[in-house]
Amino acid sequence: MRINLTDDILLNVQKPAKYTGNEWNMVRKNPGDVDVRFAFCFPDDYEIGMSHLGMKILYHILNRREDTYCERVFAPWVDMEEKLRENNIPLYSLETYTPVSEFDMVGFTLQYEMSYTNILSMLDLGGIPVFAKDRKDNMPFVLAGGPCAVNPEPLADFVDFFVIGEAEEAINEIIDEYKAWKNSGESREEFLARVAKIEGVYVPAFYDVDYNEDGTVKSIRPNRDGVPAKIKRRIIRDLNEADFPDDVIVPYVGTVHDRIMLEIFRGCIRGCRFCQAGFIYRPLRERDHEKLLKLAKQSIEKTGYEEISLVSLSTSDYSRLPELCNALIEYTEGEKVNLSLPSLRLDNFSMQLMEKASKVRKSGLTFAPEAGTQRLRDVINKNITEEDLFNAVKMAVSGGWNSVKLYFMMGLPTETMEDVEAIGELGIRLIESCRDLPGGKSLNITISTSCFVPKPFTPFQWEPMDDMETLMEKQFRLKDRVRKNRRITYNYHDARVSMLEAVFARGDRRIGQALYKAWRKGCKFDGWAEFFDFDKWMEAFEECGLDPKFYANRRRSFDEILPWDHINIGVTKRFLQKECEKAYRGEVTQNCAENCSFCGAQGYKTGICLGEQRSDRNNG
Amino acid sequence: MAKVLRFRFSRGPELKYLSHLDVLRVFERALRRSQLPVGYTRGFNPRMRLVFGLPMSTGLTSDAEYADIVLEREISCEDFVSILNENMPDGIKIHEAAELIGQENIMNLIKAALYSITFETDRRESEIACMISDLLFQNELMAMKKTKKGFRPENIRPLIYRLGLANKGNNTFELSALVSAGAEKNLRADLLMEALSRKYEFRPNILSIHRKALYTEDAGGWKDPIEVTDGKRCPD
Numbered sequence: 001m002r003i004n005l006t007d008d009i010l011l012n013v014q015k016p017a018k019y020t021g022n023e024w025n026m027v028r029k030n031p032g033d034v035d036v037r038f039a040f041c042f043p044d045d046y047e048i049g050m051s052h053l054g055m056k057i058l059y060h061i062l063n064r065r066e067d068t069y070c071e072r073v074f075a076p077w078v079d080m081e082e083k084l085r086e087n088n089i090p091l092y093s094l095e096t097y098t099p100v101s102e103f104d105m106v107g108f109t110l111q112y113e114m115s116y117t118n119i120l121s122m123l124d125l126g127g128i129p130v131f132a133k134d135r136k137d138n139m140p141f142v143l144a145g146g147p148c149a150v151n152p153e154p155l156a157d158f159v160d161f162f163v164i165g166e167a168e169e170a171i172n173e174i175i176d177e178y179k180a181w182k183n184s185g186e187s188r189e190e191f192l193a194r195v196a197k198i199e200g201v202y203v204p205a206f207y208d209v210d211y212n213e214d215g216t217v218k219s220i221r222p223n224r225d226g227v228p229a230k231i232k233r234r235i236i237r238d239l240n241e242a243d244f245p246d247d248v249i250v251p252y253v254g255t256v257h258d259r260i261m262l263e264i265f266r267g268c269i270r271g272c273r274f275c276q277a278g279f280i281y282r283p284l285r286e287r288d289h290e291k292l293l294k295l296a297k298q299s300i301e302k303t304g305y306e307e308i309s310l311v312s313l314s315t316s317d318y319s320r321l322p323e324l325c326n327a328l329i330e331y332t333e334g335e336k337v338n339l340s341l342p343s344l345r346l347d348n349f350s351m352q353l354m355e356k357a358s359k360v361r362k363s364g365l366t367f368a369p370e371a372g373t374q375r376l377r378d379v380i381n382k383n384i385t386e387e388d389l390f391n392a393v394k395m396a397v398s399g400g401w402n403s404v405k406l407y408f409m410m411g412l413p414t415e416t417m418e419d420v421e422a423i424g425e426l427g428i429r430l431i432e433s434c435r436d437l438p439g440g441k442s443l444n445i446t447i448s449t450s451c452f453v454p455k456p457f458t459p460f461q462w463e464p465m466d467d468m469e470t471l472m473e474k475q476f477r478l479k480d481r482v483r484k485n486r487r488i489t490y491n492y493h494d495a496r497v498s499m500l501e502a503v504f505a506r507g508d509r510r511i512g513q514a515l516y517k518a519w520r521k522g523c524k525f526d527g528w529a530e531f532f533d534f535d536k537w538m539e540a541f542e543e544c545g546l547d548p549k550f551y552a553n554r555r556r557s558f559d560e561i562l563p564w565d566h567i568n569i570g571v572t573k574r575f576l577q578k579e580c581e582k583a584y585r586g587e588v589t590q591n592c593a594e595n596c597s598f599c600g601a602q603g604y605k606t607g608i609c610l611g612e613q614r615s616d617r618n619n620g
Numbered sequence: 621m622a623k624v625l626r627f628r629f630s631r632g633p634e635l636k637y638l639s640h641l642d643v644l645r646v647f648e649r650a651l652r653r654s655q656l657p658v659g660y661t662r663g664f665n666p667r668m669r670l671v672f673g674l675p676m677s678t679g680l681t682s683d684a685e686y687a688d689i690v691l692e693r694e695i696s697c698e699d700f701v702s703i704l705n706e707n708m709p710d711g712i713k714i715h716e717a718a719e720l721i722g723q724e725n726i727m728n729l730i731k732a733a734l735y736s737i738t739f740e741t742d743r744r745e746s747e748i749a750c751m752i753s754d755l756l757f758q759n760e761l762m763a764m765k766k767t768k769k770g771f772r773p774e775n776i777r778p779l780i781y782r783l784g785l786a787n788k789g790n791n792t793f794e795l796s797a798l799v800s801a802g803a804e805k806n807l808r809a810d811l812l813m814e815a816l817s818r819k820y821e822f823r824p825n826i827l828s829i830h831r832k833a834l835y836t837e838d839a840g841g842w843k844d845p846i847e848v849t850d851g852k853r854c855p856d
Contacts, residue, residue, distance in 0.1 A: 007828070011679045016637035024649070024709050250649055252635070252642045304649030304707070335652075336666055 003089055003097040013079045017252045018046035021094030024250040025303065027063040027070070031096055035067040035179050039093055039103040039126075039140070043118035044111075044527070046074040050249070051257035053311060054109055054146065060245035061168055068175055071095035071103075072249075075118040076125070078525065084125060091125035100126025104178060106140045108159070110148035113504035114497065114527035116155065119144075120519040123158070130516065132160050132205065137188050143174075150233075150280050151456040151564040154504050156204035157512040161192060163200055164567055165233035166266070168242055170200045196227045200234030203227065207566065209509050215550055217508060217561045230568045233280070237606045239266060239287040246298035250305065259307035259340065260299045262292055264324070268313040269592035269608060271599075272370070273381045273583050274409060276455035277313055279571045282601035284317070284592060284608040289324040296328060300337055308332065309340040316345035317593070319617045321353075329356055347388075351395045365396045368407040371415075372422030378586045379414050381579075386426070390433055393443075397434045402442045404430075410474050410492070411452040411466035413583060420474045423447060424481030427488045447482065448491045449475065451498035455505050456564045457571060459579035462556040465502045467549070471495040496534045500526065502552035508563035511551065513544045572600035593617050622659055622692050625700055626726060626849050627717035631682045634711030640675040646712060647687070654707040656700065659690030673726040673834055673845065674733065674801055677808060682831035686845045688726045718849040732781060732842055733801035734833040735809040738794050739824035745787050751820045752783050752795075763815035776815055779807040792827065798842075801834065 010016035031037060040059060042049030049055065055072070062070035071093035076084060084091065090099035100106055106128065108119050123130045128139060135142070144155060145163035152162040163170050174195055181191040196203045206227045210218040222229055236242045244263065251258065267284035268277065296308055308328075312318065325341070332339045344350035354365075369384050371377045377384060393404055408423050427445045434440035451471050454463045466474070475492045482488045503511060517540035525531040541548050556562065558577050565573070575598070582589060589597055592608045602609040608617075631643070638646070648668055651658050660666035669690035676682060691700070697717040704714050723729075741748065755761060761777040779800035786794045799807040809829045817824060835842035 007679065007826075010637055015639075016678065017635075017639075017642060020634075020637050022634050022710065252638050252646065254641075254645070301653065301655075304651070304653035306648065306652065336660060 001099055001102065003092040003099065005089070005097075009080075009083045009087060009089075013083060014077060015046075015253050018074070019076065019080060019094070021072075021097075023252060025247045026095060026249050027059070028095070029063070029069045031069055031098065033066075034069045035182070036065075036069070036105065036175050037098070037103045038062055038068055038070040038175075039073050039100050039106045040070055041073045041100070041106055041108045041119075041122055043075050043108055043115040043122060044525070045077055046251075047253065047255045049074045050251045050255040052109065052111065053261045053263060056245050056248045056261075057243070058107075058167060058171060059249075060247075061243050062171065062175070064243065065172070065175065067179065069095070071098070073100055073106075073122065073126070075115075075122055075525070078531070081121065081125065081524075090127045091122055101128050101140065103140045104182075105174075106142050108142070108144040108146075110144055110146040110155070112527055113148055113154075113501045116504060116515055117519045117523045117526055119155070119158065120516065121524055130519075131157055133157075135160070135188070141178075141188075141191065147276065147280060148505075150276075150567060150569060151505065151507070152202055152204065152567070153209075153509045153563045154507040154511050154515060156509045157516075159204065161195055162202040162204070163234070164202055164231050164569075165200050166236050167200075167234065168236055170198060170234050173198045174201070193224075193226060199232055202231040202567070204509075209563075211508075211510075216556075217563055217565075219561065220563075220566045230566055232568045233570050235570070235604055235606070236266070236285070237604070239263075239285050240291055244287075244295060246295055247302040248299070250303050257309070258305075259309050259338075260296070260303060260305045261309055261311045262296055262299070263287065263311045264292060264315070264318050265312045267601075267607060269317055270314060270383075271381055271579070271589055271591060271597070273379070273459040273579055274370070274412065274452060274455075276458050279457050279576075279599075280569055281313070282570055282592075282599065283604055283606060285606060286319060289318075289320040289327075292324055293327045293331070297331060300335060305337070307338040307340060309342060311342075313343065314345070315341055315343045316347070316350060322349070325353055325356075347392075351392070351399060355399055365401050365403070366405040366407065367392060369426070370407065370409050371412060371419060372408060372424075372426050373419050375586060376412060376415060376419045378588050379583045380409075380412055381583070381588050383588060383591075389426075390430065393430050394434060394437060397437050397440050397443055400439065402439060403444045403446070405446045405448065406430075408447065408449045409452045410449045410478075411471050413452075413460055413463045415466075415474075417474070417477060420478055421481050423449070424478050424488075424490075427482060428485055431485065431487050444487050444489070446489045446491065447478075448493075449478065450493045451495050453498050453502045453505055456562065457569045457576070459576045459583055461506070461562065461576065462558060462560070462580060464555045465499065465552045467553050468495045468499055471498070494529065494532070497526070497529075497532055499548065499552050500534075500537055503548045506563070507551050510544070511546060514540045514546050517543055570601045570604060575599045621694060622690055623694070624688055624690050624720040625697060625717045626686060626688050626720045626846055627701065627704075627714050628846055629685050629687070629712055629714045631676060631680070631685060632711045632713075633681055635709065636679055636681050636711075638676075639678050640672075643676060643712070644670075644672070646709065650704060650707040650709075650712075651689075654703050656703055657691050657693040657695065659692045671725050671727050673730045674806075676831075677810070680809075680829050680831060684831060684833045686726050686730070686834060688720060716846060718846050721850045723849065726845060728803060729836040729845055729848075730802040730834050731800070731837040732835040733799055733809075733831055734835070735797045735799065735812075736794055736830045736832050737797060737809055737813060738788065738792060738827040738830075739813070740790075740792050740827060741822055741824045742791060743822050745785075745793070748793060748822075749785055751816070751822070752785055755780075755816070755819075756783065761815050761819060763811050763818075765811065776807055776812065779805055780812065796832070 120130045141160045144159045149162045177194045192203045195201045208223045212218045265286040267281040370382045434443050454460045521536040659669040671688045673686035701714045763776045764771040765774045782798040784796040836845045
């Protein structure tokens with residue numbers, strides 16, 4: 001069935017071009033010619049989803065197969081959802097306007113806990129039962145992956161199976177298995193049993209969770225033969241061999257990251273203890289700089305984009321950054337393409353690079369010291385010193401930048417009020433230190449604080465999150481501290497949203513019920529301040545007899561069975577515990593380029609874990 | 621040698637939901653893909669030297685949009701049209717181009733637009749015809765024009781130059797309207813329909829708004845903006 005959309009609908013919603021597809025480089029196939037139809041669903045607005053690199057990669061990989069057609073689906077914005085419901089139009093794909101329920105597979109990417117209600121909305125709008133148990137034989141399989149899938153439990157009731165880790169290879173194995181199953185006449189359950197054998201695939205229905213009287217997890221065990229007790233995260237061993245798109249879709253409406261994204265490496269060597277990405281993508285694996293330059297050129301030619309951005313967790317850690325950047329700057333200048341270099345460290349080289357690369361905008365620079373005191377920065381293993389920061393800001397001011405953004409986290413383990421006030425003092429001292437520099441008098445500093453949310457597979461996974469009252473008190477204290485300085489602006493994040501994020505980040509299977517209830521009460525787009533309805537969420541938890549504080553604000557003991565203990569991320573629980581204990585002692589850990597800490601990721605036997613790569617780096 | 625081309629393009633239903641800004645981006649990216657020798661402005665933030673005749677509102681289709689572009693190297697109008705078309709998504713097509721020699725740019729040139737508005741109504745043909753002839757005898761047609769501060773009443777009658785009606789059957793009619801357009805006095809087709817509906821209390825269901833032509837004023841008459849270039853026109 002092809003959905004027909006009238007002007008009556010499209011001319012009465014904001015930015016209708018989000019709902020009509022037909023963009024440059026959109027893949028066109030005849031659905032009748034393929035064996036497998038895959039709906040790639042992004043549970044947020046088009047403008048966010050189209051900025052997501054993972055979707056572009058998997059779209060490319062799936063569509064390279066002749067037997068498969070991968071199409072895109074985004075969460076319709078509230079006005080469009082209303083129109084769809086009013087006119088009984090099911091949620092459809094942008095490529096062929098096919099209702100989501102007609103696909104073989106419906107895959108969601110989990111980028112952010114606060115988009116979970118949108119998954120339920122999208123399934124429901126697409127005509128698919130939201131609970132996995134209610135899906136019949138002729139209905140699509142619902143799968144999910146992405147960073148939040150490392151703790152899949154909160155979504156266990158809704159998703160048929162998860163892919164843990166990088167999906168570029170696993171997705172092909174899943175499609176092959178689907179084709180074999182489709183011709184076999186086997187049941188739905190038998191398909192799940194087939195994919196459960198693929199490394200990295202987790203079928204929640206095949207595992208039973210038991211709880212202790214105090215509400216903690218007693219055990220997580222397979223309930224049938226042939227499924228692994230632990231699900232091992234998939235990774236791509238060699239990024240140079242992995243397929244990477246150079247013909248990405250060019251949207252019509254402006255998106256959040258409306259540019260070419262060139263992924264220079266995966267993983268991170270740093271090991272900041274609050275940072276989930278620093279652990280769940282290990283080990284660091286680089287893409288060859290010559291290959292990257294070639295990809296950059298092909299991408300510009302095939303898309304016509306006016307901007308290209310390097311993507312990684314920490315650009316400065318790319319071992320061949322000077323070679324790559326010099327070649328890229330030369331090329332992009334000739335083509336009048338902007339080069340953007342995010343997440344650089346605070347050093348001389350970075351400053352020169354930025355000077356060369358961004359001849360245009362000198363509006364803002366962003367640094368993330370994360371904590372206001374050296375003591376707390378040591379606790380979180382963020383190896384930036386105050387001297388680094390002062391030098392960087394001075395360099396920035398001398399280089400003509402007059403606005404600097406500083407990111408901090410509030411509520412980090414062991415944080416005291418002195419640490420909080422130190423954030424403000426740092427801002428004030430930075431302003432003062434630049435006063436005598438040329439242009440220093442016009443320096444403005446924006447301090448932003450987010451609320452620390454403990455995440456699974458980090459050394460702080462056992463930590464309680466600060467309760468909302470404490471966070472608000474800290475925010476108030478900092479606000480008061482910088483109030484008198486007109487050159488400092490202070491922004492802070494809504495502690496209530498962070499608290500919910502914390503519940504879902506470390507939730508178990510039971511909180512799926514609260515998610516369902518909250519969605520039924522109308523919760524959606526919870527990451528958007530204008531739609532976030534805290535009271536509805538609290539009602540939902542209460543009706544389910546669940547206490548959000550149990551999940552967000554409780555300290556776990558090191559020997560507690562955690563809801564995600566059956567997921568093997570590569571980094572061991574023992575290592576994380578050691579890191580947590582070192583944090584309490586204020587001891588830092590060397591990064592992967594300096595020394596191997598035997599976190600467990602060396603088991604993947606690739607990337608920086610291979611000794612030669614480390615010595616190359618240190619000698620070069 | 622740099623030269624300036626004026627070209628005409630159409631926008632079909634595939635891309636009618638784009639905003640004017642979106643269309644601008646489509647052109648910039650298509651031009652970049654085409655590797656045509658587009659001229660850029662100087663300065664810190666070089667922009668393509670590309671100027672559009674009249675913004676296109678969301679929902680509008682058109683046969684006749686115009687833009688002027690600076691090219692830094694010699695390229696024939698025919699080549700320009702065919703190379704750019706290869707790099708355009710379905711829905712935008714370049715039809716003709718001509719070299720511009722020393723004229724004012726297109727933005728200040730557009731003076732009138734011809735719209736074809738298709739609508740459904742339960743009124744009879746004779747009623748609508750009466751309505752239109754009545755309007756043409758009036759000196760005033762008030763419309764609520766959107767401004768930064770909200771809505772302001774404005775007499776749009778002087779901006780209406782010609783109206784014509786055709787019966788398309790099945791209670792569907794096509795109103796062709798020649799109205800003032802351009803930087804000075806611009807009348808949008810949807811605003812015209814709104815004002816008509818209010819004054820004559822009829823509720824048309826608008827099916828489509830299509831721009832058939834844009835005109836510049838030359839020696840007292842309406843002229844095709846490509847016709848007024850001195851350059852050689854390349855065939856459609």
